Amino acid sequence: MGLCGFHLVTLLSRVSVLDDGSLRISNITKLDAGLYTCVARNQFGVASSAGTLVVKEPTIITSKATQLDVTVGESVVIPCQVSRDPSLDVRFTWFFNEQLINFGSHGGYFEKVGGTSAGDIMIRNIQLRHAGRYTCAVQTKVDSASIATDVVVRGPPDPPLDIKVDEVTETMSFVSWSPGPDNHSPVFAYNIQIRSPFSLGWQAAKTVPESLGGQQFSARVVELSPWVEYEFRVLATNSVGTGEPSKPSQKIRTKDTLPRTTPARVSGGGGSRSELVITWEPVPEELQCGPGFGYVVAFRPLGGQSWMQAAVTSPDASRYIFKNDSIPPFSPFHVKVGVYNNKGEGPFGHVTTIYSAEEEPSRAPNRVRAKSLSASEVEVSWKPLPWSTSRTRIMGYELRYWRTKDRADTASVMRTVGNRTNAVVHGLDPSSTYYIKLKAYNSAGVGPDSVVVNVTTKRPPPSQSPVKVTWNTTDSKLILKWDHVKSLENESEVMGYKVMYKQSRQSRPSVVETNSTSLELSLPVDEDYIIQIKPVSEGGEGSSSKQITIPRIAVAHAIGFAPERKALPVLITLSLYCTVRTFL
Numbered sequence: 396m397g398l399c400g401f402h403l404v405t406l407l408s409r410v411s412v413l414d415d416g417s418l419r420i421s422n423i424t425k426l427d428a429g430l431y432t433c434v435a436r437n438q439f440g441v442a443s444s445a446g447t448l449v450v451k452e453p454t455i456i457t458s459k460a461t462q463l464d465v466t467v468g469e470s471v472v473i474p475c476q477v478s479r480d481p482s483l484d485v486r487f488t489w490f491f492n493e494q495l496i497n498f499g500s501h502g503g504y505f506e507k508v509g510g511t512s513a514g515d516i517m518i519r520n521i522q523l524r525h526a527g528r529y530t531c532a533v534q535t536k537v538d539s540a541s542i543a544t545d546v547v548v549r550g551p552p553d554p555p556l557d558i559k560v561d562e563v564t565e566t567m568s569f570v571s572w573s574p575g576p577d578n579h580s581p582v583f584a585y586n587i588q589i590r591s592p593f594s595l596g597w598q599a600a601k602t603v604p605e606s607l608g609g610q611q612f613s614a615r616v617v618e619l620s621p622w623v624e625y626e627f628r629v630l631a632t633n634s635v636g637t638g639e640p641s642k643p644s645q646k647i648r649t650k651d652t653l654p655r656t657t658p659a660r661v662s663g664g665g666g667s668r669s670e671l672v673i674t675w676e677p678v679p680e681e682l683q684c685g686p687g688f689g690y691v692v693a694f695r696p697l698g699g700q701s702w703m704q705a706a707v708t709s710p711d712a713s714r715y716i717f718k719n720d721s722i723p724p725f726s727p728f729h730v731k732v733g734v735y736n737n738k739g740e741g742p743f744g745h746v747t748t749i750y751s752a753e754e755e756p757s758r759a760p761n762r763v764r765a766k767s768l769s770a771s772e773v774e775v776s777w778k779p780l781p782w783s784t785s786r787t788r789i790m791g792y793e794l795r796y797w798r799t800k801d802r803a804d805t806a807s808v809m810r811t812v813g814n815r816t817n818a819v820v821h822g823l824d825p826s827s828t829y830y831i832k833l834k835a836y837n838s839a840g841v842g843p844d845s846v847v848v849n850v851t852t853k854r855p856p857p858s859q860s861p862v863k864v865t866w867n868t869t870d871s872k873l874i875l876k877w878d879h880v881k882s883l884e885n886e887s888e889v890m891g892y893k894v895m896y897k898q899s900r901q902s903r904p905s906v907v908e909t910n911s912t913s914l915e916l917s918l919p920v921d922e923d924y925i926i927q928i929k930p931v932s933e934g935g936e937g938s939s940s941k942q943i944t945i946p947r948i949a950v951a952h953a954i955g956f957a958p959e960r961k962a963l964p965v966l967i968t969l970s971l972y973c974t975v976r977t978f979l
Contacts, residue, residue, distance in 0.1 A: 409421045409422050409423075416433065416435070418431065418433070420448075423450060424450070425450050427448060427450060428448055428449060428450040429447070429448060430445055430446070430447050430448075431445065431446050431447070431448055432444070432445040432446075433445075451480040451482065451483060451537055452478075452479065452480035452481075453479075453480075453538060454477060454478070454479040454480070454483070454485065454533055454535050454537075454538050454539070454540050455477065455478045455479070455540065456475065456476070456477050456531070456533060456540045456541070456542045457476045457477060457478050458474040458475055458476045458531075458542060460542050460543060460544065461544055461545075462544070462545040462546075462547060463544060463545070463546045463547065464547045464549060464579070465518075465521050465546060465547070465548050465549065466548070466549045466550070466635055467521065467522060467523060467548060467549065467550035467551070467578075467635060468520055468521070469520075469521055470517060470518065470519045470520065470521065471517070471518050471521060471546070472508060472515050472516070472517045473515065473516050473517075473518070473529050473531070473544050473546070474509075474513070474515050475487060475489075475509060475513060475514035475515055475516075475531035475533070475542065476509075476513045476515070477513065477514070477533050477540070479533075479535065480535075483535040483536060483537065484535065484536070485533055485534070485535050486533070486534050486535075487507075487509065487514030487531060487532070487533055488531075488532040488534070489505075489514070489516055489529065489530065489531055489532075490529070490530040490532065491525075491527060491528070491529055492527040492528055493528075493530070496516075503519070504518055504519055504520065504521070504522075504525065505517075505518060506519065514531050514533065516529075518546075521546075521548055522548070522550075523548050523550045523578055525546065525548055526546055526547055526548040527545075527546060528543050528544070528545050528546075529543065529544045529545075529546060530542070530543045530544075531543075531544075547579055548578070548579070549578060549579040549580045549635055550578040550579075550580070550635050550636075550638075551578065551580075551631075551632070551633060551635050551636040551637055551638035551639075552574075552575055552576065552577050552578055552580075552582050552631035552632070552633050552638040553575035553576045553577075553578060553631075553638055553639070554575050554629075554630075554631070554638060554639050554640060554641040554642070555572040555573060555574060555575050555585070555629040555630075555631055555641045556572065556573040556574070556575055556641065557571075557572060557573045558570065558571075558572050558627060558628060558629055558641050558642065558643070558644040559571045559572070559644070560627055560644050560645065560647050563647050563648075563649060563650065564649065564650055565619075565621040565622075565649055565650045565651070565652040565684075566617065566618060566619045566620070566621060566649065567615055567616065567617050567619060568615070568616050568619065568625070568627075568647065568649070569613065569614075569615055569616075570587055570613065570614055570615075570616055570627050570629070570644070571612060571613035572585075572612055572613070572629045572641065573612065574612065574631065575631065575638070575641075577631075577633055578633070578635070578638075580633040580634050580635050581609060581633060581634075582609040582631045582632065582633050583608065583609040583632065583633060583634070584606070584607060584608060584609060584631075584632040585607040585608075585609070585611060585612075585614075585629055585630065585631055585632070586599065586607065586629070586630045586632070586637075587599075587600040587602055587607070587614060587616055587627060587628070587629055588600060588627070588628050588629075588630065588640065589616065589619070589625050589626065589627055590625065590626045590628075590643070591620075591623050591624060591625050591626075591681065592623075592624060592681075593623070593679070593680065593681040597628065597640075600616045600627070601616070601617050601618045602614040602615060602616055602617065603615045603617055609631075609633075619649050620649065620681050620682065620684075621649050621650060621651055621652045621684040621685060622648065622649060622650070622651040622652075622683065622684050622685045622686070623648065623649055623681050624646050624647070624648045625646065625647055625648075625649065626643040626644055626645075626646050627643065627644040628640045628641045628642070628643050628644065629641045651684055651685025651686065651736065651737065651738055652684050652685060652738055653684065653685075653736070653738045653739050653740070653741050654678070654682075654683055654684040654685070654688065654734040654735065654736050654738075654741035655684065655741055655742065656678050656682040656683075656684075656734070656741075657678070657732065657733060657734055657741070657742055657743065657744035658675035658676055658677065658678055658690065658732045658734070658744060659675070659676045659744075660674075660675060660676040661673070661674070661675045661730065661731070661732050661744055661745070661747045662674050662675070662747065662749060663714075663730060663747075663749035663750075664749050664750045664751075664752075664838065665752060665838040665839075666716060666751075666752040666838075666839075667718075667752055667839065668724060668752055668754060668839060669718055669719060669720050669721075669722050669724075669751075669752065670716055670717070670718045670722070670751065670752040671694060671716070671717040671718075671719075671722055671728055671749075671751045671752070672714060672715075672716050672749075672752065673692055673694060673714065673715045673716075673717070673730050673732070673749065674713060674714045675690070675713060675714070675732050675744075676713065677710065677711055677712065677713050678710070678734060680710070683710060683734075683736060684736060684738070684741075685736040685737055685738050686736060686737050687735075687736045687737035688710040688734065688735070688736045689706060689707055689708045689709065689710060689712075689734070689735055689736070690706070690707040690712060690715075690732055690733065690734060690735075691704055691705075691706055691707075691732070691733040691734070691735055691740065691743070692704065692705045692706075692707060692715045692730070692732055692733075693730065693731050693732070693733065693743065694717065694728050694729065694730040694731075695728065695729050696726065696727070696728055696729075697726075697727035697728060697729055697748065699729075703717075705717065706735075722751045722752075723751065723786075724751060724752060724753050724754040724786045724787065724839075725750050725751060725752070725753035725754070725786050725787060725788070726750065726751045727748055727749070727750055728748070728749055728750070728751060729746050729747070729748060730746070730747055730748075730749055731743045731744055731745065731746045731747065732744050752838070752839055753786065753787045753788055753837055753838060753839045754786050754787045754839055755787070755836075755837065755839045755840040755841060755842055756780065756787055756789060756834070756835035756836065756837060756841070756842030756843075757787070757842060757843075758780055758835070758842060758843070759833070759834060759835070759842060759843040759844055759845040759846075760777040760778060760779065760780060760792060760833045760834070760835060760845045761777070761778050761845065761846075762776075762777055762778040763775065763776070763777045763831070763832075763833050763845045763846060763848050764776045764777070764848065765829075765831050765848045765849070765850035766850065767850055767851060767852050767853050768819065768853075769852070769853055769856075769933070769934055769935040770823075770825035770826070770852050770853045770854060770855045770856060770887070770934035770935050771821060771822060771823045771824070771825065771852065771935065772819055772820065772821050772823065772852075773819070773820050773823060773829065773831075773850050773852060774817060774818070774819050774820075775794060775817060775818050775819075775820060775831055775833070775848075776816060776817040777792070777816060777817070777833055777845070778816070779814055779815075779816050780835050782814050787837060787839070788837050788838075789814065789835050789836075789837060790812070790836055790837045790838065791810055791811045791812045791813060791815070791835075791836060792810070792811045792815065792818070792833055792834070792835055792836070793808060793809070793810050793811075793833070793834050793835075793836050793841055794808070794809045794810070794811070794818060794820065794831060794832075794833055795807070795808055795831070795832050795833075795834075796809070796820060796829050796830065796831045796832075797829065797830055798824070798827050798828065798829055798830075799827075799828045799829075799830070803830070810836070823852050824852065825852050825853065825854060825855035825934060826851070826852060826853070826854050826855065826885065827851065827852050828849055828850070828851045829849065829850055829851075829852070830847050830848070830849050831847065831848050831849070831850065832844045832845050832846070832847045832848075833845040853887055853933050853934040853935075854885060854886055854887040854932075854933075854934050855885070855886055855887065855934050855935075856886065856887055856930070856931075856932045856934040856935040856936055856937040856938075857880050857881075857882045857883070857886050857887070857889055857930045857932060857937035857938065858883065858886060858937065858938055859880050859881065859882075859883075859930075859937070859938065860880070860928075860929065860930075860937065860938035860939055860940045860941075861877040861878065861880055861892065861912075861928045861929070861930065861940040862877065862878050862940070863877060863878045864876070864877040864928060864940055864941075864943060865877070866926075866943065866945060868945075871917055871918060872915060872916070872917055872918070873915070873916045873917075873918050873924070873945065874913065874914075874915050874916075875894065875913060875914045875915075875916070875926065875928070876912065876913045877892075877912050877913075877928055877940065878912065879912050880892075880930040880937065882932065886932070886934065887932035887933050887934030887935075888932055888933075889930045889931070889932055889937070890910070890931055890932050890933065891908055891909060891910040891930075891931045892908070892909055892910070892911075892912070892928055892929065892930055892931060893906055893907070893908050893928070893929050893930075893931050893936065894906070894907045894908075894909065894914055894926065894927075894928050895926070895927045895928075895929075896916070896924055896925065896926045896927075897924070897925055898922050898923065898924060898925075899922075899923040899924065899925055899944070904925075904927075908931070922947050923944065923945065923946055923947050924944070924945040925942055925943070925944055925945075926942070926943045926945060927939050927940055927941075927942050927943070928940040
């Protein structure tokens with residue numbers, strides 16, 4: 396029989412001896428700790444065995460079992476706080492729906508945050524799939540404990556189910572659906588979207604009733620286009636947000652009906668003689684309301700009573716040409732364009748006034764003159780024709796020009812627009828004779844040729860550029876000098892010079908023209924200047940000198956020359972024996 400302290404085992408109600416001699420102590424306390432000795436006797440003698448009982452503090456989970464409500468996207472901490480004997484090591488293990496959580500996986504959603512004394516875990520950016528039961532298991536060498544926490548995740552509703560489309564008419568259909576899971580937040584609204592081959596993706600549908608509450612599982616979709624194939628889908632919304640859309644319904648086609656949209660931009664005019672050309676913008680396919688779509692074109696002379704009509708069977712057509720020798724040129728007509736399909740005829744559009752084809756100009760321009768402006772340009776002038784008559788209009792003039800050595804049928808062509816009386820032809824060869832003729836044109840074609848005139852372009856400008864350009868400064872004055880440019884035998888004589896200058900930070904140069912080979916400028920101090928000089932002749936401007944960079948005038952006197960090409964421009968306040976002109 397063993398002893399526990401000074402208490403007789405036989406007197407303790409919590410102690411019992413089992414059949415094999417083992418001692419069982421129930422509801423153990425700290426007072427039960429101590430040395431226990433077991434003594435056995437029989438007729439042969441006595442034997443004993445002693446052992447020490449050490450009593451540890453129990454491991455108790457102090458966190459309360461609870462239910463956590465969380466919204467999708469939030470982060471939540473599930474607590475697992477424990478009270479334990481400080482001499483014992485504790486190990487925390489977590490289970491999700493009875494499956495061990497591996498903190499190295501699960502996409503990084505789960506993280507231990509409790510340290511050594513607690514087993515708390517954090518779920519970051521929680522998703523609907525994380526809803527369920529989380530169990531924290533605590534274990535030491537001597538005991539264990541566990542606690543379960545239910546996590547409810549609230550999120551947008553799941554997609555509605557079983558989308559059905561019935562009772563389809565020309566412009567309306569009846570759509571019904573079944574609700575999907577609301578994910579712990581009641582649905583308070585549904586929205587229907589539609590898609591057709593002609594829409595840019597899914598569009599909000601107009602419904603009756605206009606607003607669909609959380610208990611509304613059907614609605615009429617209105618204002619659909621006739622004879623168009625549609626798909627439908629439904630979205631549910633709760634306090635958390637709008638969920639994913641349902642799967643699209645089967646495609647349905649609305650019924651056909653009479654067309655009601657007429658072509659836009661009805662116009663016309665032009666064409667060949669004895670033609671009436673009528674044009675319009677085709678009606679889009681989604682507005683044709685049925686198969687067999689086409690156009691009814693109606694027209695009559697201005698002031699006439701009865702309409703002539705013609706059917707255009709192609710839905711993509713955009714013009715109709717009526718040809719009849721009896722149509723007078725450039726005559727006004729009333730026209731209108733209607734629509735039809737297999738269901739019948741729709742409305743006509745507004746009446747528009749257009750003109751039949753005009754005649755080509757019947758007269759040639761006269762008093763045609765040509766004057767050489769430079770080695771590459773000539774100016775052509777003429778007396779204009781009457782701008783408009785009862786049978787024709789003038790839209791502009793066509794110039795044809797060619798050199799002496801070229802054939803007339805290879806002439807270059809230049810057209811003017813409007814009632815102009817002159818034009819400048821560019822890009823010509825120097826010292827060359829050109830032949831020029833002129834004719835008027837309109838939408839019907841061109842008129843007869845004018846008389847042919849000729850003109851000789853001027854000799855080319857000097858090919859040599861100014862050289863030996865020198866400069867010096869005195870106070871705020873800049874004095875430039877250069878050698879006279881001598882033209883070659885086949886070049887135009889030099890008439891003067893053009894000096895271009897600017898401050899280095901400016902983009903546009905100022906220009907001074909002079910007939911001398913020197914120039915004095917009054918300039919602001921403390922500025923860098925870029926200067927360039929070119930000769931001027933009746934054949935145009937010649938080659939430029941190399942660019943000269945003149946540093947800021949910071950000293951009383953400075954002298955320089957132009958060893959290489961640079962850039963130029965400046966502001967001038969005074970010029971001597973020259974004229975000043977600024978090009979903007």
